[in-house]
Amino acid sequence: MRPRKPMRAQVGGPIALVRDGDRITVDAERRVMDAHVTDEEMARRRAEWVAPPLKATSGTLYKYIKNAASASDGCITDA
Secondary structure, three states, X not given: OOOOOOOOXXXXXXXXXXXXXXXXXXXXXXXXXXXXXXXHHHXXXXXXXXXXXXXXXXXHHHHHHHHOOOHXXXXXXXX
């Protein structure tokens, strides 16, 4: 698995599918994370995945969580 898009766990990116005990390789220079898990296993995990609850349910942090784009998009809050 090599993510090409943001790896945000909250929205089900590849990082959300990594489990305790999985072997991973991180190459910071190339900005790549490889999880040594079969495509079939990742597909099974993706089918079972459920979004974790948000860490805030009201207030400024909640507004930010709901409206800010990912870092790869510049963390913009404009719609």
